[in-house]
Amino acid sequence: MNDTFTHKGMRKKLVNTLQRKGITDEEVLKAINAIPRHWFMDSGFVDHAYVDKAFPIAADQTISQPYTVARQTELLELKKGDKVLEIGTGSGYQCAVLVEMGMQVYTIERQNELFKKTNRFLPKIGYRPKKMIFGDGYKGLPEFAPFDGIIVTAGAPYVPKELLSQLKVGGRLVIPVGENVQIMTVFKRKSETEFEKKEYGEYRFVPLLEDKN
Numbered sequence: 448m449n450d451t452f453t454h455k456g457m458r459k460k461l462v463n464t465l466q467r468k469g470i471t472d473e474e475v476l477k478a479i480n481a482i483p484r485h486w487f488m489d490s491g492f493v494d495h496a497y498v499d500k501a502f503p504i505a506a507d508q509t510i511s512q513p514y515t516v517a518r519q520t521e522l523l524e525l526k527k528g529d530k531v532l533e534i535g536t537g538s539g540y541q542c543a544v545l546v547e548m549g550m551q552v553y554t555i556e557r558q559n560e561l562f563k564k565t566n567r568f569l570p571k572i573g574y575r576p577k578k579m580i581f582g583d584g585y586k587g588l589p590e591f592a593p594f595d596g597i598i599v600t601a602g603a604p605y606v607p608k609e610l611l612s613q614l615k616v617g618g619r620l621v622i623p624v625g626e627n628v629q630i631m632t633v634f635k636r637k638s639e640t641e642f643e644k645k646e647y648g649e650y651r652f653v654p655l656l657e658d659k660n
């Protein structure tokens with residue numbers, strides 16, 4: 448797999464676009480600048496890798512739009528070394544962004560075909576999450592909780608209680624909530640029992656589905 452000057456140049460432009468759209472977190476921008484997004488797409492689609500758009504991957508799923516990846520990551524407000532749970536591994540791109548930023552990443556995917564593909568692919572290109580799990584993200588990952596951050600990369604019809612309960616005090620859950628259109632929602636855990644909720648505009652994700660497949 449190659450990463451040419453042309454790819455790097457296109458990536459730099461993408462980073463500029465994200466800055467123009469309001470992304471300010473330097474660590475996020477650095478990670479996006481560093482990761483060859485075209486490696487996460489089937490080779491015929493390299494030309495689409497550096498436009499700010501979502502794109503189809505295997506099993507009827509999508510690699511999220513770069514702006515969405517950047518925004519969700521920024522909203523997690525992580526610091527290096529934090530423990531993060533991602534629901535919806537998909538292509539592995541969001542996971543790679545978190546690994547590149549120095550996080551300990553746990554990621555869950557419910558589609559077996561995608562899980563197997565990404566499980567082989569990520570280590571091959573040098574991005575190693577702590578754990579990649581084939582399972583149902585609605586349940587979170589109680590055996591590895593609590594987490595500094597939890598990011599859901601599919602549209603959730605409701606907020607799973609399990610995910611809130613697996614946050615550290617001070618940690619954040621970033622989750623798009625809704626059926627057809629989702630509102631990007633952040634829950635910050637203030638104490639064992641209190642959460643602060645904030646909303647950040649509309650997005651469209653593939654649905655968070657129950658059970659694995």
Ligand code: SAH
Nearest residue numbers: 510535537538540541556557584600655656
């Ligand atoms: N983060 C991904 C985005 C993938 S799209 C990326 O960077 O490419 C959302 C993913 O969530 C899909 O792969 C879908 O199969 C997965 N998904 C949907 N419901 C899920 C669930 N309950 N648990 C785990 N993964 C789920």
